[in-house]
Amino acid sequence: MAQSEESLALHTLAVEASKKAHSPYSKLDVGVAIKTREGKIYAGCNVENASYPEGWCAETTAIGHMIMDGGGLIAEVAVFCPQMDKITPCGGCRQRLSEFGDGETVIHLCDGGGVVESVTLAALLPKAFDF
Ligand code: THU
Numbered sequence: 274m275a276q277s278e279e280s281l282a283l284h285t286l287a288v289e290a291s292k293k294a295h296s297p298y299s300k301l302d303v304g305v306a307i308k309t310r311e312g313k314i315y316a317g318c319n320v321e322n323a324s325y326p327e328g329w330c331a332e333t334t335a336i337g338h339m340i341m342d343g344g345g346l347i348a349e350v351a352v353f354c355p356q357m358d359k360i361t362p363c364g365g366c367r368q369r370l371s372e373f374g375d376g377e378t379v380i381h382l383c384d385g386g387g388v389v390e391s392v393t394l395a396a397l398l399p400k401a402f403d404f
Pocket of ligand 1: 296299301303318319320321328329330331332361362363366
């Protein structure tokens with residue numbers, strides 16, 4: 274299936290971000306790139322810690338960059354991990370993405386060659402917690 278140039282660009286940034294992962298414990302190098310509705314793009318990698326629960330996900334790093342740059346509504350996300358055929362965001366990150374996205378936010382699940390599957394946040398996180 275043909276891939277849009279935009280999703281290819283996000284894929285490339287997610288791959289580059291994964292190379293910066295600090296993941297000596299799981300050895301899963303996760304990279305994420307998010308694009309806001311305004312067209313701004315932010316990348317992130319996972320950052321693990323010897324005290325395992327203190328580590329955090331690639332999505333969290335990217336969201337932190339977005340917030341520090343003034344925030345935005347997340348329109349698209351690419352997620353990549355070279356050690357996995359098709360990584361999907363963890364439950365906690367689905368909730369974090371939903372804080373700054375909406376049901377139409379598109380998550381591109383990637384492998385080294387590009388986008389393998391694109392799913393909406395509504396499909397990944399039905400009945401998200403919100404108040
Ligand atoms: N990880 C992410 O970075 N994002 C996800 O959505 C799933 C999990 C990271 C966290 C941890 O460093 C490693 O993958 C194994 O759980």
